[in-house]
Amino acid sequence: MAKEVKLPQLGQTMEEGTIVNILIKEGDEVKKGDVLFEIETDKATLEMESPAEGFVKKILVSADETIPVGQLMVILGEKDEQLSPEHSASVSAGGEKPAETAAASAESVDAKVVKLPQLGQTMEEGTIVNILIKNDDKVAKGDVIFEVETDKATLEMESPAEGWVKKILVSEGETIPVNVPVLVLAGKDDQLPQSFIDSLVGTEAAPTPVEKAPAEKTAAPKPSSVETKPAPVTAGRIFASPRAKMVAQELGIDLSRVQPSNGLRIVEADVRAATAGGVAIGQATAPAALPQMPEPAYKLGQKVPLSKFQKITAQKMLQSKNQIPCFYLTVKVDATEMVKLRTNLNQTGSVKIAFNDFIIRAIGLGLKQFPEMTGQFKDDHIQLAEEIKIGLAISVGDELVAPLVGNADKENLIQVAQTSKAVIARAKDGKLGIEDIEGGCITVSSLGGFGIDSFIPIVVPGQTTILGVGKITDTCVPIDGNIMIRKLMDMTLSIDHKVANGANAAIFLDYVKKLLENPQALL
């Protein structure tokens, strides 16, 4: 009866051993306890003794070979015993060879396995949000094939190679670790063996030996940096003790309306004090209390005399409506970053910056980029402005004036703020010069301060457009599948259609919006 001698584990940590010396040869008779080999382990060189007696029928290892624990080394048998077929088989196989890998079959059809790239340093896994291809589609290198949600954002995953989609290995909504195959590309008429596909499904992040594509081909596609959405930030965190939160929940108190008495975090006592003060969820969502209103300034039926300025305004507005065929475009600007930046700047800087200053500066840059938005219709041509001057509609007493802020295309935000401050001061002092009111190409009119969400302003004759700016409102916005609270601001642009078409104006307005959403660019 043949007996197999396998490499024993000669120590707790031993996983493999190197055969330093073979002390037997085939045909030798060995006794139990005879030293067969000298084996070098991770700890020492040890003598390996025969676990049984018999004649050496076959030695399956050679000197200097390193083999794992448990590998067959020697077959012992009776003196004249012939090895049985299964033993012969193991002899010819020389131990266990790794099974044919999928690699080989993949190579024959030149398949490209596309794996989920690491789309950011901290990304460990991604969720397939959208699959933009289907089987048998042809994709070019750089085509967007998936939308992948990572720990940071939802990103477009580009194809690292071209080819025909042979098999999509993931489904929408599935979350998979980085480096797991997601797609197989191959030649148009290539057939992929099922065994190869099977070998890819459930493959862990370990590199597959199959991989033929050079490393750079599978390198992570770069998400477009310009178009990246602003990183979601959590809305202003309320610090409250766990107990305060619990009590607030029980009593229905809105913690955002509770002040921490210790200045650090809201504690239970603060919540209970707030209850006494009448803050509750029900009231938190109710409309703000009615303001105290003064006596009405006018009586019904009264004739109100026209002021000089109102007369001029009436004429100009009529003129505008008669001569300027307008169309209107509205966008929502995410002003969160702008608000944050303004707060920061105003905490440290000497010049207080108004939201209008951001908008004027953004328009200045916008008109510099799109000068066609400064034009006036002149029968046979359109005359563009000589310089960029932006009107700012303000009330001075009962009067509406729109003094001009120049150089918003050239000067930075701080300088723009200084300029506008000076202009406003002159307006209030009634000291506006002709250069302060002549030659504007656009006016900014803000009614946010009056609680207006959005409105459609009327273009000042002689100008091309006017921008109506609404108030900044905390709004729930879905970002990457999360509901985030963002500060949104409506802007409506009225445009003289004689001068600009919808697309031109839209591109201009969108650019201004993006500048406002990336306010660092305005500095």
Added chain:
Amino acid sequence: MGFKIEDMRKKATPKIATLIKDGVIKKEDALDWLRTIHEIRFFEEKVFDLLGQNIIKGASHLYAGEEAVATGAMAAIEKGDVIGSTHRGHGHCGAVGNKYAQTEEERQTHWNRMMAELMGKETGYCKGRGGSMHIADVDKCHNIGSTGIVGGNQPTAVGAALAEKYKKTGKVVLSFFGDGSTNTGTFHESMNMASTIDVPLVAIVENNLYGMSVPFFASEVKGAGRASNVEDIAQRAAAYDVPAMIVDGQDVVAVFIAIREAAEYARKNNKMMMVEAKCYRWYGHSRSDPRAYRTKEEEAKWREKDPITVLSDKLLAEKLATEEDLRAIRDKAEKTIEDSTQFGIDSAWPDPAELANDVYVEESYPQSLIEAEKKSAVKALEATDAFEAALKTIEGKSKKEITEKSKAKIKDEYGVNVLMMKEVIAEAQAEEMRRDKNVIIEGEDVGLYGGAYGATKGLVDEFGTDRVIDTAISEAAIVGSAVGAAIRGLRPIAELMYVDFITIAMDQLMHNGAFNRYMFGGHAKVPMVVRSEGGVGRCIAAHHSKSLEPWLMNIPGLYVVMPSTPYDAKGLLKAAIRSDNPVVFIEHKATYGQMGAVPTDEYIIPLGVADIKRQGKDATIVTYSRQTMFALQAAKELAEKYGIDAEVIDLRTLKPLDIDTVARSVRKTGRLITVCESFVMCGSGAEINRRLFEYKYEDGRTGFDYLDAAPLNLGAADVPPPMSEPLELASIPSVEKIVAAVRSLV
């Protein structure tokens, strides 16, 4: 009999036939010795093989080559005699199991359970909790087990011998240990203790010449080191003035004769004897040992004296057996081991759901007792307050007179005594010693001196030196012998003068005291108390002032008790002595003179029940030991000066920790301040925090949810406690610090 060495190798070993003729043994005994030796050998060879196949995992200290020592020794002792084993203990366990096997079936079961234990199976002797290095049949074979720490089981064996002597069982203890262990501190502590307190112990040194790779005395291999300048370990018996023998450990007959003589000497005289058996292990220290430290020639020479060959040759020469008989014995042994291997493989794994079983002996107290105790605790506190008030109002010529008058007043009004901490500690021990004969005390200066802090004062007069045992300054042996005595049925109280000295006894306390029950699969219990004192307060610097309870809380299998008042100390100490689990009971050095009211009737305080020493609603102060007094003072100040109503919880027992009481309080107050004298890093306060955070209330919320402020932990500064008084005081929480901490949170 004092020190002398008898070298048995120089004397003629009697013939087996002579032993039979003299009625010392029967022929079957001699044949059975061979069978046992074969069984051990097959067992070890099988284990080596199974380790190689990874069927057995873990350690592999094999006994092959040394079988004659265990076989001869077990044959020489009586049933009921106790053995203590080593990390190379398969032979001891195997041979002693055979001794108690009445039938072939029992013998097979014995080897089955051994093999299953090595495989880590539920059917093993220790349910797979111990494995190779900790295998023992504690119940049936009077085997107090083996340890993985070299020399670790020697103090335990001394304690076992102490128990046999005290209980007058007439039994002796065989303490096996290797040559390597004779250079450890426990060897000296144990031999010295055994020889000075006179216990029936046979110390058997299995000198296999190498401690792992280092020769005990010499090796022919160049570059080999040396562990000793003395070749014969028996010579070390001179240090203890005890008799010793040297015997050929390869010859089972020689071992039998020597151990028989030694055991009889120990039994008759209640004294120890040392027997050095010269032997040799066939395998290396463990699997990964290439045996580079000894020559092939040396190995071959010893192989000629294989215990199997030596005994077989004798049996053949004396015509007590034929070759055929011998082969039959060998085959039978082989079959036993093969069957045991199959049994082990077929056995089930332990159930992970039972992972935490058998760490402790289950302890429970009737709810009525807990409720009654709470009432008496309140009464004791009131009476103590009244006593303190009386001290201030009652007039007298001297302090002593005022005290006596005040005591009388309290006795009158409340019917309780007012006693000092040290008095109640002594009283609690005395009461328990009267109640239970198995309670004994051992330690330094516990006898005539009455304990360094007077906590055993007068006990030796009442209970004698058999029960109040003064020992040498040998902390490991004091604690280790208490473990051994506890396993053998006593309820020892070991006093360590300072808890700082527990560092020297830590191996004994943890590995033997706390772990034995679990590692023996729940088959042992260790009902012992280590009494000690700790804390700062006497300007004696860092070696005498620490609070090491977090170390002890960190040990599964131990209980830790730290009382703050005389009332608590008495009731808790009595409960600790009655507990079937090892308890460390730490008094605070600044409290021994503290006076407090103590009921005249007998009472015990359940372990694991905290005491609310002051009710409050604004903040929860959790503390224990002396800091309880500071916390109570702080609470008073907080109420009087700042209108803050703090609750003070005295944990009393740190393990088990009464987190329920803490959590209930925090639910009320929302604020937690822990106060203790142990180092704040990884300290008891941090642990209380953790437990509270994770605590689940019946409303589904956690302790975290109920917090209204981040908890504060006051503990000892992360510095060695300094000697200088201002520094010493600065290193621990004080009344002012507690007041400030609470105010910062409320």
